[in-house]
Amino acid sequence: MKIAIAGAGAMGSRFGYMLSQSGQDVILIDQWKEHVKAVQENGLHINLDGEKRVVELPMYLPSELVDKNLEVDLIILFTKAMQLDSMLQAIQSVIHENTKVLCLLNGIGHEDIVEKYVAKENILLGNTMWTAGMEGPGRIKLFGQGSVDLQNIHPDGQKGAEEVVAVLNEAGLNAMYSENVLYSIYKKACVNGTLNGLCTLLDVNIAGFGNTTHADTIIRTIVNEFISVAAQEGVELEAEVAIAQIQATFDPEGIGLHYPSMYQDLMINHRLTEIDYINGAIVKKGQKYGIATPYCAFLTQLIHCKEEILNVK
Ligand SMILES: NC(=O)C1=CN([C@@H]2O[C@H](COP(=O)(O)OP(=O)(O)OC[C@H]3O[C@@H](n4cnc5c(N)ncnc54)[C@H](OP(=O)(O)O)[C@@H]3O)[C@@H](O)[C@H]2O)C=CC1
């Protein structure tokens, strides 16, 4: 399968690497010039559980694709939420009538953006528990295991979605066809809504926060805000199920030593965060449905304060 990864930072590069190792024909696309140049000139440097390796993968800026007349079977979107619209606009030349587009970003509501550029029949929505980090342009750090949940958003897309699940599984990405992707998205959003902002503000990794005596109370309160909003959208998510998935991330042998992507954005790279698409999205929906979401609102405000203090753009 010809696969383009659009947004090939940490996660996109991980998926691109694993898919190419399984024999798929992969290209990486990103708008970060230094990163693209580094991969074009020196290959993608991978630190996999401490073992270093370098792989050659074709990588392009979107502007370099325009006259290439490239057709791909699948595009996997892995930008940050703030860059999704501009990336989709920039890769129009690669999106054809039969191109499937799988969106795996963290957060809620990305389908509204993808639908502006892609026919509903070709849109697959999902999320992932894999992790990754950048050590610099052209260099990624990988450890731990993960999984992917995905589903077509239009009934005609099911066969295509099942094919994509099979391709991801051949690459060892542990993909599952979800019967209710909105459920999967809200369940994963509970993980991000409790860990990303708090690990960032408290300056700890997942295990560090999870091991505090207050973590459980805070997590339960935030999860309750998420599930009250989800219920208004027809998603019946049990608090204990969401909490169990969050607690499972604390294990240092799993992803407990990971600093969430928001920490990497704000504290390491001094970049804007996705808070408005996670806790901020719950606040907005809460206002619409008349549900109080004070913890999500406070967390969103604190992260925005930190963005201002660090003067990030
Ligand atoms: N990292 C993780 O462990 C996980 C992340 N996710 C989600 O996956 C999606 C992609 O995340 P992730 O791979 O972490 O994103 P990255 O920050 O690694 O890369 C995303 C984009 O950000 C820009 N960028 C990143 N770092 C720099 C930098 N130092 N300087 C300039 N530009 C930079 C690049 O695009 P550009 O130049 O266009 O700005 C890049 O394509 C997000 O929605 C995230 O929440 C989901 C699960 C786990």
Ligand SMILES: CC(C)(CO)C(=O)C(=O)O
């Ligand atoms: C790994 C995990 C689940 C941590 O919250 C994540 O999605 C992220 O880092 O953004």
